[in-house]
Amino acid sequence: LADHGESFGEHGEKGHGLYLWNTTMNIPFVISPPKPLDQGIIVDQYAVSGVDVFPTALSMLGIVPPTSDGRDLSPLFQDKPIEDTPVYLESVLAQQRFGYHPEIATVYKGWKLIDTPSAHLLHLTEDPSELRNVFTENNTNITPLRAFGQQIWNTEGITSQVQQSSGVQAQLAALGYMSNDFATTSNLDIKDHQETVQRIEELRKRRPTEENPASLIPEYETIIAKEPQLSEVRMGLGALYAKLGQKEKALEVYQQALLLEPNSNMIKMNMANTLGGLKRFEEGLAILEDALEKVPTDVSLQSSYLKMLMDTKQVEKAILKGEAWVSQNPNPDIKALLGIALFRHKSIEQAMPLLLESLEDGIPREMVHETIANAFRIRGDIPKAIAFFQKEHERFPNPLLLGKIGSLHAQEKQWRKASTSFAGYFKAFPSQNAHRHSYAQVLFNIKEYAQAETVLKPLLNRESPTPRALLLQANIMAKTGRIEEGKVLFEKAKALRDRQSPQ
Template structure:
């Protein structure tokens, strides 16, 4: 929304894990780049890695997260501390401040778990979330100080905002994403216009989709036709226009991940209506904490708000969905779950009537217990995670994510028959859950059921043709059945999907070597060694291929590399 000025019904991005931004969609960065601006972004979290598409339009996009080396015990590498973000930001700005520039400094620190660095950890000992905010605020201060030192501050357009708040226990929600109350929807928005103007507070409700058209309007740049937000400049003018609006919000997390109802809402200056199996209506003037549901008392107001919401959904859906599949490594999706964004897409049933699904309000305790179990699992506390999931599954025995995560836990504790049972249950409940089919194929492999492994991994590839890991593991299962030709085809498929996948090239090279196809084997093994220069087994296989080719000196070099490679 922030960078496209569009709402999820148009962009098609309702959820983090399943889609990425289509490169054909105009973004604030791409429009400014087309208008002669140097564009840069410095990213504080892997959830905004360039593979999700937000790098579109940026000359410099500093993500640089090493997913390949990331281990579950080292989750902090998926985030970048705010001081490092500010360091890189100021380095880029030092080289580009004399140009017209557009710069995005992304600070991720105020996210759970809250561990502010010193001295904020002491100053906010009992309020660690506030400590994270204070630390992030200090990094913004460094940027502003730079602009002032370069005499740029007065004439620079600056926008400071968050993309969500944290519930911190309100309505039973610890963090964000599950509900659409103002505890998470209401975020700070501070705009500093070039040339300076007297400070003022604008109380009108606005939306993050308004930021792109506001920036372009302030710079006298034409706003793309697809933009659905509105410029906020009229609200900031001395003669402020009265602009009563209805604002849209949604969360599909309960639907897509748990097969509970999604939530959609509409908000005005007076009322907030949430469309749910048990609808909600709040008078924001009298009840800013949204604790007294007026739906039963004010049916006429609620119905009028429901009509407004329906019109907004129709309006914002007009057009072509612009999202596309990410094609991410399944292992990467698992790692991204540690940040609370990538979830268990496969739990939802798009064909079900949302009014017949459970209301998220009635599932918040189950959701929070599941979230705790997921955090335990990501930090290697599998016994604790298994115990919590047993409780979740007593409450919600058909929970797709519950059975899926339990299957992963048993896989990681090497209780493979239990893993098979849990993952089979997942596919009974959600037959098209591609990632579950992939994990079940791996579990079948571990119990030496090669036929079922082959069948299930082939199904995983039918469901997700971008899953190069599934193709690779399918090849390994074929080898267990001595089906060399089928294995070679599967390995070729893995590197066709992802030419940078070193294990696929190595496995194909070793198989070709065993079949005496030396030239092609050498090509594959050279590629694998180039992609994974510290892998001993790759250098060893390449040495054997070189020796078979009669290239003794080169073979000896590769054997030395194998011996010197760090242990894996």
């Protein structure tokens, strides 16, 4: 059974999830019966649904299916007819992402009604590409199709059961499954706003790589002015402000988005992370804790919470939370963060299995390879430390890592490799003095004396240069024919070292 189809521009859709056209809704359902058929059967005269899978599977196992919403399709194996019943389709992404009316549809006996503000009635038998809307022709099929769809949409079944547990109800609301009221739903139809949706998608794709991110702000603001209900656009604008370092402005925009979608975990998470960036950790943690009360198993919320606990030095609390969550669901994201917390708590032996297990799915996770590298460095396994630092840098480029890699190569006397790594570090941080002496020493070792002297110069220009820097400069002078100058500097370095040495 396929999960969904894919649109490649049909009806203006690229991808899947927002609309209910057959390009994404009409999918293969292949059944292999217990007793092989003499010849395969293709059945296309019925509309079938995902709810039919369960009773069909039970019947194939010889189990009488209990009462369910679905049908047993196994009679089709014997070329027997089954009851033709309506099939209900729904996508709430239009509402959750953009504030538009959810997409609702019913398919029955070759007809399909998309019952939204811009309603479509389609005769699938005659118009399989769904190009001709016959809704305005007052077809007699509209009333029964609409009645069935609205009955499902407004059903009391799930809601009445959920009300027995306010905790479950809150979780479903936070996940977006409790908005089932036609009366309070937007009357804007996403099919009438495809140009806006396409602009939003284009902005979302441009935002990470745009050379001048600030140039996108007016485009976001234009869309918001036209359609103020679009919480997703405000989220994008907030992310843009955060990228530009305007965290207060980002927070303001996220707050506006949350007023539109008060149950959105994504908005809450972005708000919390922005508050963390403003060092308002208590507020950020409070938002995450509130969200986790409603949806305690949300891995993204759990991840943000663990990161913020570690940012606030609450490592022991992060470990307790992480261990509890991993015991309930061994998710690689939480394993990774728990491993990092344990490492920071100096529990390296406990941390390493979790960190290594988190890599098994091949998904890059920031800080994991770096933490493993630090563990190997502490253990004295320098080659493995170098390898894991390099993997971290490959996945999450960070010039600071090049300084660490250069130092480890130098420790292994791999001078050329050390030189390359240090060069990358100082290209990013030309005025930094960390690793400067090591880089100059490496250049000296590979006989790049002029470059070594240039790299070392800022350390010599200090008010109080170190004996080590003076000695290296003396050696450079000796190697470049300035022997007498080198001797003078050598004596100066020796005298300075003697004064600094404890008596």
